[in-house]
Amino acid sequence: xxxxxxxxxFVLQWKIGLRYRLAVLAGLVAQxxxxxxxxxxxxAVYHHAxxxxxxxxxxxxxxxTWIQQSFFTLLPLGCLxxxxxxxxxxxxxxxxxxxxxxWNWWLSASLARLLGNAVPRAILLAVVAGPLxxxxxxxxxxxxxxxxxxxxxLAVVSFVLGAFISASIVMWWNIIAARTLSPLGTYAVGTPxxxxxxxxxxxxxxxxxxxxxxxxxxPFAGISDIPIRLYMGMPIPGGILAALxxxxxxxxxxxxxxxxxxxxxxxxxxxQGA
Amino acid sequence: MKTAAAIEVRDLRKTYQVRDGGSWRGKxxxxxxxxxxxxxxxxxxxxxxIGPNGAGKSTAIKILSGILRPTSGTVRVGDLVPWENxxxxxxxxGVVFGQRTQLWWDLSVAxxxxxxxxxxxxxxxxxxxxRDRLAEALDLNGIMDQxxxxxxxxxxxxxxxxxxxxxDPDVVILxxxxxxxxxxxxxxxxxxxxxxxxxxxxxxxxxTHDMHxxxxxxxxxxxxxxxxILADSPFEALQATTLSExxxxxxxxxxPPDLFLPDGxxxxxxxxxxxxxxxxxxxxxxxALVAHLSKLPGLGDLRIGRPAIxxxxxxFYADHAS
Numbered sequence: 001x002x003x004x005x006x007x008x009x010f011v012l013q014w015k016i017g018l019r020y021r022l023a024v025l026a027g028l029v030a031q032x033x034x035x036x037x038x039x040x041x042x043x044a045v046y047h048h049a050x051x052x053x054x055x056x057x058x059x060x061x062x063x064x065t066w067i068q069q070s071f072f073t074l075l076p077l078g079c080l081x082x083x084x085x086x087x088x089x090x091x092x093x094x095x096x097x098x099x100x101x102x103w104n105w106w107l108s109a110s111l112a113r114l115l116g117n118a119v120p121r122a123i124l125l126a127v128v129a130g131p132l133x134x135x136x137x138x139x140x141x142x143x144x145x146x147x148x149x150x151x152x153x154l155a156v157v158s159f160v161l162g163a164f165i166s167a168s169i170v171m172w173w174n175i176i177a178a179r180t181l182s183p184l185g186t187y188a189v190g191t192p193x194x195x196x197x198x199x200x201x202x203x204x205x206x207x208x209x210x211x212x213x214x215x216x217x218x219p220f221a222g223i224s225d226i227p228i229r230l231y232m233g234m235p236i237p238g239g240i241l242a243a244l245x246x247x248x249x250x251x252x253x254x255x256x257x258x259x260x261x262x263x264x265x266x267x268x269x270x271x272q273g274a
Numbered sequence: 275m276k277t278a279a280a281i282e283v284r285d286l287r288k289t290y291q292v293r294d295g296g297s298w299r300g301k302x303x304x305x306x307x308x309x310x311x312x313x314x315x316x317x318x319x320x321x322x323x324i325g326p327n328g329a330g331k332s333t334a335i336k337i338l339s340g341i342l343r344p345t346s347g348t349v350r351v352g353d354l355v356p357w358e359n360x361x362x363x364x365x366x367x368g369v370v371f372g373q374r375t376q377l378w379w380d381l382s383v384a385x386x387x388x389x390x391x392x393x394x395x396x397x398x399x400x401x402x403x404x405r406d407r408l409a410e411a412l413d414l415n416g417i418m419d420q421x422x423x424x425x426x427x428x429x430x431x432x433x434x435x436x437x438x439x440x441x442d443p444d445v446v447i448l449x450x451x452x453x454x455x456x457x458x459x460x461x462x463x464x465x466x467x468x469x470x471x472x473x474x475x476x477x478x479x480x481x482t483h484d485m486h487x488x489x490x491x492x493x494x495x496x497x498x499x500x501x502x503i504l505a506d507s508p509f510e511a512l513q514a515t516t517l518s519e520x521x522x523x524x525x526x527x528x529x530p531p532d533l534f535l536p537d538g539x540x541x542x543x544x545x546x547x548x549x550x551x552x553x554x555x556x557x558x559x560x561x562a563l564v565a566h567l568s569k570l571p572g573l574g575d576l577r578i579g580r581p582a583i584x585x586x587x588x589x590f591y592a593d594h595a596s
Binding site: 002004005007008012016019089090091093094096097098099100101267268269 | 361362376
């Protein structure tokens with residue numbers, strides 16, 4: 001068993017992602033815009049209730065928002081477009097004709113697609129929202145640096161786990177697309193689900209007390225919420241190990257159950273037509 | 275080195291569950307796509323697989339490719355059961371689905387082939403040799419650097435065939451490889467498949483609706499209809515019986531007169547100004563039939579052709595029913 005085909009699949013999707021540079025730029029502008037609006041909303045809320053003991057400081061909420069915006073395209077918003085299209089057209093048969101492990105083959109493509117979209121945006125946004133914002137005097141609104149060197153290291157490990165969790169959730173959407181012969185349902189359900197549960201819409205630490213710990217235990221928290229908390233050095237119930245443990249648990253569970261489900265799907269798949 | 279692979283199919287059955295009405299409330303119903311088919315293709319043979327739409331050809335091809343699991347029956351390709359050893363099996367076969375593309379629209383032909391080299395773990399030396407040989411034989415040198423979306427249908431099909439053969443498969447499955455192609459492209463594809471078998475001893479299973487493909491390539495013809503094998507015989511045998519038949523259409527300026535056809539010809543259809551005659555050229559040569567008809571009053575145009583595959587199959591049913 002060689003790793004070569006999976007690297008190839010990764011590189012291919014990465015290249016295809018980078019081909020759409022204009023989309024990266026347009027997405028960046030949109031995300032800056034939404035980021036700025038959220039920041040103003042947080043500023044207004046925090047200034048009108050200075051006595052409330054919020055679970056995040058305003059500065060933390062702003063940094064959280066910037067990182068969430070940078071990693072918007074890292075979220076599992078639906079299936080991999082190429083797989084959705086292939087499911088619809090029937091070209092998916094060729095994926096089954098390759099001498100490769102189908103899970104790893106699609107996973108490497110899905111991961112490349114997520115990272116190929118997210119990494120260039122994240123770097124640009126980090127530069128604009130971080131040092132540049134600080135330079136023009138918007139220091140209070142900018143992206144704060146990591147809490148410490150250890151926090152930065154932990155965050156990197158956690159972000160990598162998060163990317164794999166996201167790609168594994170995309171795999172579930174891929175399986176659903178293969179079963180329903182259409183990518184549309186996965187976007188319709190996947191996008192609101194991911195935006196809500198990842199903390200993109202409202203940071204998970206700002207939810208009411210009763211929901212906060214529950215939300216930390218679902219898989220979408222592992223994509224960016226947990227890494228961002230580690231980056232900012234925020235306390236996490238159960239500590240750092242629990243946080244990484246939750247991520248590892250979901251990565252393992254999504255993979256094991258997803259593989260089982262995919263094998264069942266493939267063995268029952270009835271590709272239509274000639 | 276190369277192992278002589280052959281295809282062996284025994285009592286293969288496949289039923290699909292279909293839901294009527296398309297809603298979750300509809301009743302499920304079983305559709306039998308394959309109703310116990312058996313055949314063998316020895317290594318190095320080109321077998322033609324023909325039958326009308328919905329006969330079960332595609333289902334059989336998908337099972338042989340390892341994509342689909344049958345309801346019952348056994349299949350061996352080489353020494354492997356396709357759906358049980360999917361990865362090992364697909365590494366040794368090459369498949370072309372004429373109506374679908376396996377190359378990547380965004381990549382050039384050369385990039386696509388390089389990608390397949392990595393997927394099939396073809397050693398660099400062997401890859402270069404195969405690529406150059408295929409580019410030469412399929413006339414791809416001029417289009418190697420074009421992206422697949424820019425290719426014409428004929429160019430694309432030649433590239434598709436190269437893509438299916440870059441890893442030296444022992445068994446090649448060609449599903450409608452000439453569909454939609456113009457005459458020169460069809461000839462090029464046929465010549466290539468013939469050479470492939472002669473030079474490499476590749477086993478080929480070919481489905482087509484074009485009898486000329488069968489005539490040019492197949493050693494053996496397997497006719498399938500309603501999920502059953504209707505005939506399995508050497509091409510010459512089939513040609514001598516069923517495929518030899520010709521159809522003549524005669525136009526008249528007015529209502530056609532009585533024809534008084536000689537032995538070996540039968541009137542099969544009569545319109546207001548046209549008559550269709552089916553005849554066996556071995557019993558009644560075409561010139562003799564034409565000479566007979568030309569004596570009739572009011573004869574206009576004459577056209578001679580082959581019956582469509584669908585008609586041949588229909589007659590197979592009639593023969594089998596009796």
